[in-house]
Amino acid sequence: MVKQSKKYFKISLLVCSLFVLGACSSTSDSDSDMEGTTSENASDSNNSGSNATSNAGSNSGQLSQEEIRAQNALRQTVFYFDFDIAEFKAADRDTLTFHARDLASNPNKRIRLEGHADERGTREYNLALGERRGNGVLNYLIVNGASRSQIEVVSYGEERPSQSGQSEQAYSRNRRVEVVGR
């Protein structure tokens, strides 16, 4: 947990610095590229209307970009794991940070983290492994502002595969934590 919170601290610093940088130099090429892609993504989604509204109502375009990033992040509710590994992937850290902030700013929101494993290894061990994966995400969310009472962790072990079969591909889809609203 300590390690994770340190990592998060670094990431949040990085996010802040990007934000500041963006605000100072809104005409840079890379920045407008980023803006372009994100608004494209947003207009594909159902939330594009509300994005447009907040865009218009806001004095800073960068703030709404942050909101768009948050909304895109919250749309990702399944997080995949490596074989026999209980820690979520580093690439999912930012996304989970947005989930944590969302819970922090919506104290009445409740979620369930459903941990899963692939079928290799014994069933009882996989039940425990699914819980360990769920707890890893739980701790990260708490460290980043969510309240313990908002989150329930349930492990299904290997009992509820998302994809059947004995292929590496199926296994990689089954090692997961799903964020489910409740």
Place this chain on the structure above:
Amino acid sequence: MPRLFTQLALLSSFIALSFAARAELSIQITQGVDNPIPISVVPFTIEGGGFLSEDVGQIVTNDLEQVGEFKALSPANMLSLPSQESEVFYRDWGILAQDYLLVGKIDRELGSQLIHVQYEFFDINREMKLAGEVLTGSVTQLRDIGHEISNVVFEAVTGTEGAFTTQILYIVADYINPELTNFRLEKADYDGQRAQILLESQEPIMSPSWSPTGQDVAYVSFETDLPRIYIQNIATGQRRQVTNYPNINSSPVWSPDGSKLAMVLSKDGSPDLYVQDLNTNQLQRVTDHPSIDTEPSWTPDGRSLVFMSDRTGQPQIYQIELGASSFNVERLTYDCYNCAKAKFLPDGVNLVHVRRETRQSPQYQIAILNIETLRVITLTDTSLDESPSLAPNGSMIMYATKFNGKGVLDAVSIDGRVKFRLPSTQGDVREPSWSPFLN
């Protein structure tokens, strides 16, 4: 299970039983026999003709061939078809190189469901009758009667109590569509016949475990959206929830005396072993470690638990005495990448477990480790074998594996020579639990 036929059998006449010969024979035959024992089971005659729903002779043949000790002669190759002792000519069977002969006849009472099955069992080489009796029961009990005869034959020849009247519990997962899986706890005869549903749910069911009397089953059900332990009476279906602790409640296993349930709870952070007294509901913590401790099983003396822990990184098997300090844990496996789901044979020396030899060979197989000699015998050669469960006579292990991508139940003899697969059913079948002797 009501066993009308055996009770009624006491009233009927015992034709002959030769216990002395049985004991003597058992030693001779179980030694050094590598080839299956030739046996002839003559189709049982139905007195007055007609058909019955079950072929008793065939049930016995299947039983005996399934456990691999026997090879039955096809009736088409028999020189005569006797149904009672007076019709048996030993030389007919000696010519065919048969060691044993079973004959019988079935008498159905007119206008009644009652049947009388008379069987007689002969040693061809010694030209003597080893066993015989009349079993009486309902026509719906023909399979029970067949399995009972198999028990007598098996014990007469091998000296080991037959397990043909035992049953199994297992879980079936039936994928209806991506949103809906039908989970079932089922009970069947040891050979997969006469399956019955004990519990059906759209949420997972796991870890069925027989009580030592065979009257109750403990299992984990997610029916409340959380894994909780339940106990259900098999005959009445009456059930109760035994645990409601936060987080994982799993792996219920009855103590040998039936008074306690070992289980895994992660209420204090990580999965640890606990023992709950079923009379007082008192909960005793057994292990206390931040890693995963799970899959408890009782040692035969009921004083210790064997379990799996990944405290060294990968799953290995450990043992802890109840009441001992949680630091006083003995490690039992060292030479495997992943060893799990262990249970001692009744000898307390041989440990059945699931084994993955090395990280490079990702096969999970059923193996037996002798903890004194450290000799390991790997019994299976498929790659996703799990949940081994021992027959109450110690002769076979049933386990779950995959066949054509589907979960199936297989059984292997304790020496690895014989394997049989249970008939395929709808859905993925797994987690077999072999009953104790049901009497």
